[in-house]
Each structure stands twice: as C-alpha cells, then as structure tokens.
Amino acid sequence: MTNAFVINGGKPLKGEITPQGAKNEALQVISAVLLTEEKVTISNIPDIKDVNKLIELLGDMGVITEKTDESTYTFIAKDIDQDFFQSEAFKTKGGGLRGSIMIVGPLLARFGKASIPKPGGDKIGRRRLDTHFLGFEKLGARFDYNPEDGFFNVDASNLQGTYILLDEASVTGTANIVMTAVLAKGTTTIYNAACEPYLQQLCKMLNRMGAKISGIGSNLLTIEGVTKLGGTDHRLLPDMIEIGSFIGLAAMTGSEITIKDVHYKELGMIPDVFKRLGIKLELRGDDIYIPAQDHYEIETFIDGSIMTIADAPWPGFTPDLLSIVLVVAIQAKGSVLIHQKMFESRLFFVDKLLDMGAQIILCDPHRATVIGLDKQVQLRGISMTSPDIRAGVSLLIAALSAQGKSTIYNIEQIERGYQHIDTRLKALGADITRI
Structure with a gap:
C-alpha cells in the first residue's frame, strides 16, 4: 500500500513557513x-x-x-x-x-x-x-x-x-x-x-x-x-533546498509567503538565481519575504541572449534546486535553458509537466528549454508518480499551481527529504490530503 497526495490546486497561499534543518x-x-x-x-x-x-x-x-x-x-x-x-x-x-x-x-x-x-x-x-x-x-x-x-x-x-x-x-x-x-x-x-x-x-x-x-x-x-x-x-543550518523550494512555490502560486530564519548569508547565490527568474523577494531581518506576484519575467543576458541556469559545485548553484527552477520557469514570462550537468536522469520528470500543459523542450538528458506561459494558461491537474526527492517537490509545486485535482504517488520519495510537508503546506492554506 503506497501513500499519495491529492492536491486541489490553483489557489494562492499565505502565511509563514519555517524551513527544517538541513x-x-x-x-x-x-x-x-x-x-x-x-x-x-x-x-x-x-x-x-x-x-x-x-x-x-x-x-x-x-x-x-x-x-x-x-x-x-x-x-x-x-x-x-x-x-x-x-x-x-x-x-x-x-x-x-x-x-x-x-x-x-x-x-x-x-x-x-x-x-x-x-x-x-x-x-x-x-x-x-x-x-x-x-x-x-x-x-x-x-x-x-x-x-x-x-x-x-x-x-x-x-x-x-x-x-x-x-x-x-x-x-x-x-x-x-x-x-x-x-x-x-x-x-x-x-x-x-x-x-x-x-x-x-x-x-x-x-x-x-x-x-x-x-x-x-x-x-x-x-x-x-x-x-x-x-x-x-x-x-544544523536551515535546509537551503527547502528555502529555494518555498521561494519557487510562492512565485508559481502567486502567494505572499514569509520564510523564517533562513541564515541568508549561507544561501550563496540561491536568492539571486530566483531573482533572475523575475521573482521579487526581500530580506527582513533573517526572514525572506515574497510578495504575491501576478507576473515574473526572466531576465536575458546583457546581449539579449536566452538566460541559462546551470548547476556547479559550491559556491555555484546547487543541482538540487534545478528541478525547482525548471518548474517555476513554466509560469514565468520569457524563456530559459536549464542545464543539469551533474546527474544524467534528473530531468526525466519533464514528461509529467508536459502532460500538465507546460511548454518545455527536452534537448537531451542534461538540458531542457522552458518557454514560459506567463500565467496566460494554467497548468491542469493530472495523476503522476515522483521519481526522486527533488522532482517530487517540483511536481508538488506544479500541482499546487494547477487548475483542478492532481494525485502524486510514491510520495515516500518526497518524504525522504521534506518533513511533514503536507501539514506545513496546509498551514499556508493549501488543499492537500494524504491518502
């Protein structure tokens, strides 16, 4: 008997959330x-x-x-x-x-x-x-x-x-x-x-x-x-992957969220990468405040070419957040190339996002181009299975932003990395049930 999450998406969330230890x-x-x-x-x-x-x-x-x-x-x-x-x-x-x-x-x-x-x-x-x-x-x-x-x-x-x-x-x-x-x-x-x-x-x-x-x-x-x-x-430090996940969640669902006690100076370039996607965030004390945003626009490089976001060893951008960036880019305005250098099958969950209505070209096992929908079209809820921890949370974020009902199976994979995630999201107003 496996557990699953049933999510009724498309509603903005609101409130405060504290990241778990890393x-x-x-x-x-x-x-x-x-x-x-x-x-x-x-x-x-x-x-x-x-x-x-x-x-x-x-x-x-x-x-x-x-x-x-x-x-x-x-x-x-x-x-x-x-x-x-x-x-x-x-x-x-x-x-x-x-x-x-x-x-x-x-x-x-x-x-x-x-x-x-x-x-x-x-x-x-x-x-x-x-x-x-x-x-x-x-x-x-x-x-x-x-x-x-x-x-x-x-x-x-x-x-x-x-x-x-x-x-x-x-x-x-x-x-x-x-x-x-x-x-x-x-x-x-x-x-x-x-x-x-x-x-x-x-x-x-x-x-x-x-x-x-x-x-x-x-x-x-x-x-x-x-x-x-x-x-x-x-x-332990707060988990930077959770912090990045919550920034992405706020933007994609158009929610006003405060992430508490983030140890900002230990986050490296994570906040900057989300800012490049056009996400507004501000530091208040040691909390990150994300206002509700109807739109966020991906920057281009100075010469106008398409933004590339790739992982690299620290202090570069962590590979664990590329799946999240990819999902959040779906509803941005503009296009971005996601280049996952470190692992060769981490992008294979893209097929589920395509089923939900995302515009993504999977170039090869390491690269995907996301063409943002600019919230003109909502994703639609589907049934899907989580292949690994980070893809699982990315799919969860997609489901929370989608119109209608989504079911995510194999949530054991998500729970290997995120504690009591359903309870904590419910506290922000998410419609999520475990079955």
Whole structure:
C-alpha cells in the first residue's frame, strides 16, 4: 500500500513557513558522533526518513541515542558492537540508506576497520562512491569488495596523513575523508574539496571537538591529525533546498509567503538565481519575504541572449534546486535553458509537466528549454508518480499551481527529504490530503 497526495490546486497561499534543518548536513554531522566516546548534542534535526534511519542504525550498532525534544538528540558512541557490521540486519538497513556510506570514515578513523554494504537510494543516475574509497586508500586503508555477500571490507589500522587531490568535489566524499583524516597520523591536505555550507558546518563542529582543520570554506583543506576528539553541541543550518523550494512555490502560486530564519548569508547565490527568474523577494531581518506576484519575467543576458541556469559545485548553484527552477520557469514570462550537468536522469520528470500543459523542450538528458506561459494558461491537474526527492517537490509545486485535482504517488520519495510537508503546506492554506 503506497501513500499519495491529492492536491486541489490553483489557489494562492499565505502565511509563514519555517524551513527544517538541513538534511545533507544532518547525515554528515550525525555520522561524526562516532568519532568520540563523549556526548554530542545535535539540534534542529529534521524528522525525515533518511535521517531517522541513520539514527536508528547508530542505535543498532551500540550508540546511546536520546531524543530530548522534537528536533534535538544526544549521542554517546562509547561502546560500538563490531559484530553488528557483519550481520544481515546491517546489510538490509545499511543497503537501503544512501547516507550509510557516511559512517565508514568515522569508523575507520576510530576503530581501524569498517564494512559497508553496497548502497541503494534514488534514481538520479549513477552516484559513484569512488571518491570516498580512493580517499580512504590514499590515507592507507586497504579494502576489498566481496561479490558473494555484497560487502566492502576496509582495513585502516595504519592511517597516515597525505596529499589528496579529489577526482570530483563530492560533498559526501570530502566529508567522509575529512572525518577519516582528523584522527590519522600527520597532516592531510585535501585539494578540490567541496566547500558547501554543510561541509563548513561539519568542519567547525569537528574543530570544536578538538580537530585541527584549516581552510574551511575554501577548496583546500589542511587537517592536522589528533589522537582523540571530545563531545560538543551543534545546531544544523536551515535546509537551503527547502528555502529555494518555498521561494519557487510562492512565485508559481502567486502567494505572499514569509520564510523564517533562513541564515541568508549561507544561501550563496540561491536568492539571486530566483531573482533572475523575475521573482521579487526581500530580506527582513533573517526572514525572506515574497510578495504575491501576478507576473515574473526572466531576465536575458546583457546581449539579449536566452538566460541559462546551470548547476556547479559550491559556491555555484546547487543541482538540487534545478528541478525547482525548471518548474517555476513554466509560469514565468520569457524563456530559459536549464542545464543539469551533474546527474544524467534528473530531468526525466519533464514528461509529467508536459502532460500538465507546460511548454518545455527536452534537448537531451542534461538540458531542457522552458518557454514560459506567463500565467496566460494554467497548468491542469493530472495523476503522476515522483521519481526522486527533488522532482517530487517540483511536481508538488506544479500541482499546487494547477487548475483542478492532481494525485502524486510514491510520495515516500518526497518524504525522504521534506518533513511533514503536507501539514506545513496546509498551514499556508493549501488543499492537500494524504491518502
């Protein structure tokens, strides 16, 4: 039995919404509790499947986890059950959770060994894990893949700091290598490191625990190994993908919405990209206020050529918001080329938008041209299935702006990334029911 959302769209929304804690940061900093025996407290944790599964997985391996309020947990990773990593339970749970790769670095660093089942997750193209494993190897880990039982076994009893040039600026790859290097002997230099706010948050947290990481916020990190780390308190940033999603939602539905406590300076160019689509937004304190807009017009480049919006490693525009930008452009005035460089099948949800009446040319698996309808024509509601987290929310935004009833199936994909999304949208006046 799968759940679905039924949405009656075409109505403007109004009110305030507070973004959840950042999912991608949560998966990293929660894994980092494995680096110390001491108590670590993490607040602003989102109540979503991927994060809850990781917390449960830590509990299974012997971490004492306690929920002290609705978004705060304490973790004490004093006694870890090493046998658990060879068990069927670990294989099932670890294999079903992409974030489980993040526990490998901390386990290697602290215990000198780890195993990991081959990971699963959503369909947005191949997500290679080479970056992680190449990094571990450079630090002195040896691993073998056992095709019989589907486990990677890693031995890292003698980790040595070294110079690492990453083959790609992978956020999770960088995070994993950083967590491994903090307890390695000597100095590690990571060049072409990812420098997303999530990663900066992880590095700051590790430094408070006693690590010695410099170069935070740049693509060149230097880590002097230490022998042990202590406990700390850490608060997650708000989720920038949610913030971007809500900006897009407001524009497309012609709604007046205030997004609370956004940590504006950590949003990079996200607000600017939405402004290029013609969306008005203003900063009030640390809240983003979006007025109700009947129209928004896509800028052209200075020479009059069509605007292109593409993803790039931070501080470039995050690939996670390209699906949202694509949907919001449907009702803009003007045209835009969306170029999704990082993942090869993230644009395939465009067929559903075409069924709703959007004017989009899918050029190839990486590029789509959106010809804005300027709200002259409303999208029409349809039944559809969500292929991945971000496409799911994009389809949800399209449905809220469409005339008539839409049904979205496979909403488990949406709920892996957005907590209580139906309840929070209802509070803004959306007509959305879970069936």
